[in-house]
Amino acid sequence: MKRADSAAAASVTLSTIALEDSILPVPLRFAPPYADLSTNPDGFAYNWQLLEYAFHLPKPIDFPAFKTPMSEEDIATARRYISTCRRAAGYSFINSSERMSVEEKDGSTTVETEFSSFESLSAFAIAFRQIHEQDEKASFRVVHNILSKYARTTEDPDNDERSDHLRHWRGAVGKLMGTMLKPYVARLVADAMSPTGVSKMPVPFENVRPLEVMSRWNYGDLIHWGEKRSDLEAALGRDEVFNALERMHVAESMAGLAHMYFGFSQVVEQAIRLQPENEPRP
Numbered sequence: 001m002k003r004a005d006s007a008a009a010a011s012v013t014l015s016t017i018a019l020e021d022s023i024l025p026v027p028l029r030f031a032p033p034y035a036d037l038s039t040n041p042d043g044f045a046y047n048w049q050l051l052e053y054a055f056h057l058p059k060p061i062d063f064p065a066f067k068t069p070m071s072e073e074d075i076a077t078a079r080r081y082i083s084t085c086r087r088a089a090g091y092s093f094i095n096s097s098e099r100m101s102v103e104e105k106d107g108s109t110t111v112e113t114e115f116s117s118f119e120s121l122s123a124f125a126i127a128f129r130q131i132h133e134q135d136e137k138a139s140f141r142v143v144h145n146i147l148s149k150y151a152r153t154t155e156d157p158d159n160d161e162r163s164d165h166l167r168h169w170r171g172a173v174g175k176l177m178g179t180m181l182k183p184y185v186a187r188l189v190a191d192a193m194s195p196t197g198v199s200k201m202p203v204p205f206e207n208v209r210p211l212e213v214m215s216r217w218n219y220g221d222l223i224h225w226g227e228k229r230s231d232l233e234a235a236l237g238r239d240e241v242f243n244a245l246e247r248m249h250v251a252e253s254m255a256g257l258a259h260m261y262f263g264f265s266q267v268v269e270q271a272i273r274l275q276p277e278n279e280p281r282p
Contacts, residue, residue, distance in 0.1 A: 019186035019203065026052050030059045033262040034089035043097055047259045050185045055172040058165045060266035064158035065274045066150050074146045075275050078268050080138035084130050085265035092116060093124035094258055098251050100244045111240045115247055125222040128254055131261045132214075140261050144170055147271050162271075169264050173257065177211050180249065181256030205245075210253035217250045 026049035035044040051057070070078075088094065096116040103110045115121075134141045144166060151162040175184060183206040190199040218224065220232030235246045 018182070019189045020050060020182045023053050023185070023189060024049055026050075028052055030061065033060070033259070033266050034086060037086060037089045038095050039090075039092075040095040040097065043095060044259065047181065047255065048263075050181050051172075051256075051259060051263070054181070054185050054188060055168070055175075057172060057263065058168055060263060060270055063165050063267045063270040064156075064162055066147075066154070066271055067156065067274055068150065068154040070146075070150060070272065070275050074150075075272055077138045077146060078143055078272050081131060081140070081143045082265045082268055084127060084138065085262050088124065088127040088131070088258065089262055091120065091124045091127065093120040093251075094255060096120070098248065100248055102241055102244075109241060111244050113244050113247070115251070121251070122222045124254065124258075125218055128258055129218065129223060131265075132257060140173060140264060143268055144264070147268070165267065169260075169267060173260050173264075176256050176260060178209060179206060180208055180210055180252045182252060183208070205249065208249050208253075210249075210257065213246070213249045213253045 024046075028045070028048055029052070032041070032044040032048040035041040038044050093116045097114070098116060099114045101112045103112075130136050131139055133139055136142070147162070148166050151159045151166065156162075179187075183203050186203045187199075187206060190201045190203060191197055193199060194201075216228040216231040216235060219226045219228035221229065236243050
């Protein structure tokens with residue numbers, strides 16, 4: 001009689017998670033700015049968990065209001081920045097959840113995307129420009145400079161705290177102009193995992209520069225068919241995968257900065273809350 005040994009077949013399922021998502025959930029110290037105006041509050045919360053991990057920004061509500069009267073023009077500029085941020089927070093683009101996937105099989109590549117419409121992206125780009133571009137009259141930089149001016153030139157024991165708040169917000173915005181939010185967080189996670197504090201692990205899309213991506217889209221198609229159209233055509237003219245990635249990158253570049261600008265607008269609300277109401281709040 002022959003003895004037969006049987007071995008149970010073992011199967012292993014491997015799952016992966018993006019570095020930036022490995023830190024979730026991140027406790028939030030304040031509600032995601034303007035999530036109450038959003039149709040996708042979970043999306044706002046996701047982005048703010050990444051921002052909280054990356055920058056641990058001061059709470060907007062803790063910014064000391066200016067007691068010294070501000071000029072009517074400065075108040076109007078600040079209120080315009082706030083109203084534009086509040087309006088942009090309700091746009092369909094910033095409330096969408098965009099995805100792409102790439103599958104390689106039998107020598108062929110399949111790309112699947114879930115992107116918001118070109119119409120919604122274009123509409124958001126116009127509103128975003130007003131709070132982002134330095135030469136706009138009520139942009140982040142202009143309003144930040146206004147608050148910094150009063151923190152510098154008025155006599156008030158709270159000015160050191162104000163300057164500290166403003167420095168943190170300006171620094172965080174500067175970081176996201178150079179690196180998209182997800183790769184920025186992924187690099188922080190990778191470095192935190194390294195015994196030396198500096199990891200050699202490559203982070204996908206860390207070399208993508210948001211300012212460059214947004215510029216070629218805004219001045220190559222979305223807002224103007226202008227001086228950047230050849231740059232955009234070159235970025236989109238390679239293959240289906242690169243086209244989808246380029247589209248994803250402009251969305252992520254704008255979204256990360258937009259949430260930062262929304263947060264700063266709540267700082268601005270606190271800064272001017274004791275100023276006279278010269279015009280109705282939007």
